[in-house]
Ligand SMILES: Nc1ncnc2c1ncn2[C@@H]1O[C@H](COP(=O)(O)OP(=O)(O)OP(=O)(O)O)[C@@H](O)[C@H]1O
């Protein structure tokens with residue numbers, strides 16, 4: 001493997017609407033520059049889950065080839081996203097006694113293991129164990145416990161599990177394209193790496209990634225993730241509503257939504273008109289733009305109400321002082337931020353564009369690339385933790401997990 005390839009990190013976002021492959025080069029100081037992007041329409045997924053291996057493999061291959069061509073590097077290993085409503089998140093804690101009255105790396109590992117020792121259904125496997133805080137004796141709120149004195153170490157973690165079969169299908173699709181999976185990352189965990197600031201995570205923030213098939217939620221309090229959820233509604237539902245309401249094809253409806261759509265009726269002047277292409281060779285018809293907004297507004301409002309109910313269920317709604325950050329392709333719909341502000345009773349709302357990388361930033365700063373860029377940043381951190389190895393050589397942990405996913409416990 002050439003030196004150039006050793007420094008290459010690749011994020012592969014297998015979404016319901018598109019498959020995006022983003023290639024970056026990492027410099028020794030940890031800075032990463034995007035050097036290639038490949039994007040292709042996705043046809044083999046439903047609500048974030050692979051349902052057709054053949055079509056997914058084909059789309060991945062095309063996106064990866066495009067990214068290889070643009071970056072001039074061969075892609076062997078990818079950080080890949082996983083999503084869907086088979087994902088479950090829960091909080092857990094574990095306690096151990098420290099061995100020598102001072103917390104060591106080994107003690108931390110044992111405490112996190114104890115926290116993750118929970119009964120999970122046989123068809124689910126652990127995807128992430130994300131530490132929230134450590135408590136040493138009576139002192140809580142500790143983020144870096146190693147080296148501190150104390151006899152009792154408690155770890156609080158957010159544990160994310162997913163369906164074994166969905167994870168296996170993603171690995172299968174990648175392997176069929178001759179790609180190794182360096183690690184698999186929950187999509188909203190990846191997106192949060194690229195669009196949220198550390199300050200927001202510390203103060204308390206909700207990430208809402210509105211894609212094509214699903215809306216993925218992650219809540220951060222005190223710098224750590226504490227709640228994750230998936231709502232099976234996304235931009236495709238908005239497009240379908242337009243197909244029915246405007247009697248046009250899905251392709252045209254999606255284009256119309258992207259060009260002229262809005263989810264705030266009051267933001268549109270009554271005289272604004274759009275041309276709606278008809279199906280079956282009939283003449284295009286003019287239509288007031290407000291009619292489109294009248295179709296889209298109730299659906300987006302319904303989506304935000306579902307998010308609101310999820311926040312209430314989580315019990316954290318009083319703690320999110322930094323408000324909401326919207327990302328994903330559908331967050332680009334005109335009026336999204338305004339309607340969210342209205343629905344969430346004045347909580348601050350902003351659009352989240354991916355940040356933290358250099359290179360081809362003009363393209364990847366769209367919310368569409370939040371997950372892909374997040375996968376790069378996650379990959380970079382993962383690599384810094386195992387600095388001497390390339391992901392394809394350092395995947396012992398993932399291999400062990402993958403073996404468990406495939407039911408091989410030997
Ligand atoms: N400018 C825009 N205005 C409104 N909607 C848009 C715009 N650009 C893209 N979209 C919509 O965003 C959706 C795709 O978003 P995204 O690329 O984040 O989805 P995905 O990651 O493939 O899907 P998922 O995350 O649900 O699996 C589509 O429904 C598309 O119509």
Ligand SMILES: [Mg+2]
Nearest residue numbers: 015211328371
């Ligand atoms: Mg997505």
